[in-house]
Amino acid sequence: MQEKRYNSKTELLKRSKEAINIPFGQIDTTGRLGTTKNKGNVGQMFEECWFERKVNSRAEADFIELGVELKVTPCIKNKSNKYVAKERLVLNIIDYMTEVNKSFEDSSFWHKNKTLLLMYYEYFKDVPVSDFKILETLLYEYPEKDLIVIKQDWEKIVQKIREGKAHELSEGDTLYLGACRKGAGGEKDLRPQPYNSVKANQRAYSLKQSYMTYILNNYVLNQEKEEAIIDNKILLEKQGFENYIINKIKPYFGKSQKELIKEFKLNPAMKNVNERIIAAILGIKGNIAITEEFKKANIIPKTIRIEYGDKKIKESMSFPTFKFTEIIEEEWEDSFMYNLFSSTKFMFIIFKFDKNNELYLDNIKFWNMPVKDIEEVHKVWAETVKVIREGVVITTKNGRDFNNLPGQSFNNVSHVRPHGQNKADTYELPDGRKLTKQCFWLNNKYVLEQVLNKEVR
């Protein structure tokens, strides 16, 4: 096959846009779509059938003459009928052995993925791929502000490999550019790393799902921009994202909640008053969670209140409820909980009680769950699925129902407990009975240990 050449990025972009709204089945002239389960086949089909290029696995960008990498990527409408990226965008596999000797500018990531031709298509469950259509396309180059963060993400990933910790890499370590697992994770997907004899899971660079959603909303669908926190690129470059935020809040450490409420003229009755305080300090009007940077990086703020003397945190930390009939259909690697803990960074807003029981702002800590603890959540998840499949055993004592889902004594990291509005707030079990909505919680002791960075058990 004679490969077609594209003379300019404009010509390439124009060609990509001509594919909008044409069902994939009409574009696929080589039968690539229906033949394999290879997830890459949509991209390969476009490369071959639409752009008339040979499919390859070079370290170079697909359109080598223009330095443009082609990515065909799915989006879906979420519950609120808004378009979101369906998944992270997986880029090239990280060769731990060679990447450590490179600088960002000559890294394999930058070499191949400097400019992306993004083609977003809408994905529908239970609909054949041949019916999918391209929604919109764009040539994407990282905005300067994002590139600062992406460089820092890359440094963080490579630093971990240099420390002999490639096996501890996690998507939650970084903000926009992640190191996501690639392959099933079994023995055959283990790769050598240069500074440790322990083999590490194969991982690939990826743009986080949250970042892909951001691109979709802001550059493809041209929706309204979110409020941004970062307003000083030079400081950001110098300090890094986390320290940039921490340093903005630091002058207020040690101030009492009362003082801060007064200073920022907040309504003390607001249930999220602690988060409002931090938002006010950062100079933003809306919620921290919906600012541009927090959405892009999938950072969830969580307020934590520690009893006097660092003794304990009263309550465990809750997460969204799950449907019993849905969780039993999940695979761990694609499960909600795995995705949550492997790709989310949390911003812990730490308040402490002093000896007069007065609450004061103590610290800010960015945290993501270490891989070994994600494995603990895996155990709780697996037990939960097992109990639901076998039929939840409910015993009633003094008018209270007790179930055999994994409780706090089952595991040091996480447990499952009710989380509904009342007893009538239920989901159906696979056998038709109804049970109060449940969710995963992080054990209060575990959270305390992570926040204080020491053993408390």
Added chain:
DNA sequence: GCATGATCATGC
């Protein structure tokens, strides 16, 4: 005091 169940209150 802790584990576990239950439910309140606010805001979207």
Added chain:
DNA sequence: GCATGATCATGC
């Protein structure tokens, strides 16, 4: 109407 953060209640 419901998700979510927060908190209370009970009994071992």
